[in-house]
Amino acid sequence: MKLEDTKILICDDSILARKQLNDIISPLKVNRIIEASNGQEVVDLYKEHSPDLVFLDIVMPVKDGLSAISEIMEIDPDADVVIVSSVGTQSQLRQAIQLGARDFIQKPLNSCQIESILKSRFEGGE
Amino acid sequence: MYAQFFGNYLLRKQAVTAGQVIQAMEEQHIRHLKLGTLAIHAGYMNVSQVNDILIRQAHENKRFGELAVAAGYLTNEQLETLLNQQIPIYLLIGQRLVENGAMTDAELKEYIISYQEENELSQLENASIQQENLHTLIRNLFLITYSDIPNYLIKYLSLLFNNLIRFIGEDFIPLNPTLCQEYITEHCAGQIINGEYSLISYLDMGEDTAIMFASRYTGEEYLNYNEYVQDSIKDFLNIHNGLFNVNISNEDSIELLLNPPTDLENTLISTTSTMIHLPITYPFGTLNILIKL
Incomplete structure (x- = not known):
């Protein structure tokens, strides 16, 4: 799939x-970026838009990221979820991977890591 | 050695005023060349290698030189050459204080020697000694206010000073901490850490300070207080607390939990137990760190 055809769901409070x-x-020219501000919103928006990739924070109000992954995996077992969190302890990493996350990025955000995740999954973006 | 604490030491000795130290720090900031800049100038590293180390530094509590050697960008000999070229920041501040007439050369020399002796500082530069030096400086900072300060709090503050240097800038001075039971916030974020031990930390500042803080933190120029400025305070606190949890997990095998950070604008924070108030002054304003134990 080409980057220009992808829908990316971003969830962070x-x-x-x-x-x-x-x-x-945005400069990588993806088809659409959808934003959610808590774990409940990301689950609802996942159902509505079926995005190709989700960037998901863990520590959030209403519903945390780990609970959100479980629910997203129930909706779509092939969901591609990448955790982006300020807390990257070994146990949280393990838990996130066990729940179905495919990658884990520790904040502060690093543009190279985000770009490399997108380019390893999708074509284009130069 | 940490210039920020030399500034605090001079304040505690009443050798200079806060205004004189802040002015000196701001003036020397421009003249202090960072190790990455020196490495590029010497032809030892290219720009992308320096950027790579700066990114790694944002995630690891290590010094630039140490990471550059580990990555194979610098040899130990090259690092030593660069460190010899880099004039220690506290000497530059001292020099500015003398030039500005705040003290004489002889007085400066005496204060540097007594500062090193009282804080058991040496010129040895290895990372674990640096870390221990910083812990000693923090214990001394709290000597009068909170003499039995727990170790985890020293680790917390040690990381905080490092994160301030990394994300906001090194031109700050920690003023003397106090204990309080009530505090009224202006623009503030708070966050709870729970687990084997728990603490609630707050970061509070005035509106103009928040605008400058956010501009430095994000690298974007904000002119007015808005939701991005407000969120910068929360984001810094959240990233700092997250990195603290990671360090505690890696070093002590203790897993702590982090609650989402909250906004606490114009709010009365109160406690019946202990709350530490540590003001940290930058040339653009004062950040107030509050820690409820």
Whole structure:
């Protein structure tokens, strides 16, 4: 699949973190970026849009990221979820991977890591 | 050695005023060349290698030189050459204080020697000694206010000073901490850490300070207080606390839990137990760190 055809769902309670992710991804010309600000919203938006990739924070109000992964996996066992979190302890990493996350990025955000995740999955973006 | 604490030491000795130290720090900031800049200038590293190390540094509590040697970008000999070229920041501050007439050369020399002796500092540069030096400086900072400060709090503050240097800038001075039971916030974020031990930390500042803080933190220029400025305070606190949890997990095998950070604008924070108030002054304003134990 080409990057220009992909839908990316970003979920973080921080408007600043969402903007930073958006600023990194937008120049790669993806088809659409959808934003959610808590675990419940990301589950609802996943159902509605079936995105190709989800960037998901863990520590969030209403519903945390780990609970959200479980629910997303029930909706779509092939969901591609990448955790982007300030807390990257071994046990959380293990838990996230066990629940179905495919990658884990520790904040602060690093544009190279985000770009490499996108380019390893999708074509284009130069 | 940490110039920020030399500034605090001079304040505690009443050798200079806070205004004189802040002015000196701001003036020397421009003249202090970072190791990465020196490495590029010497032809030892290219720009992308320096950027790579800066990214790694944002995730690891290690010094630039140490990471560059580990990555194979610098040899130990090259690092030593660069360190010899880099004039220690506290000497530059001291020099500015003398030039500005705040003290004489002889007084500066005496204060540097007594600062090193009282804080058991040496010129040895290895990372674990640096870390231990910083812990000693923090214990001394809290000597009068909170003499039995727990080790995890020293680790917390040690990481905080490092994160301030990394994300906001090194031109700050920690003022003397106090204990309080009530505090009224302006623009503030708070976050709870729970587990084997628990603490609630707050980061509070005035509006103009918040605008400058956010501009430095994000690298974007904000002119007015808005939701991005507000979120920068929360984001910094969240990233700092997250990195603290990772360090505690790696070093002590203790898993702590982090609650989502919250906004606490114009709020009364109170406690019946202990709350530490540590003001940290930058040339653009004062950040107030509050820690409820």
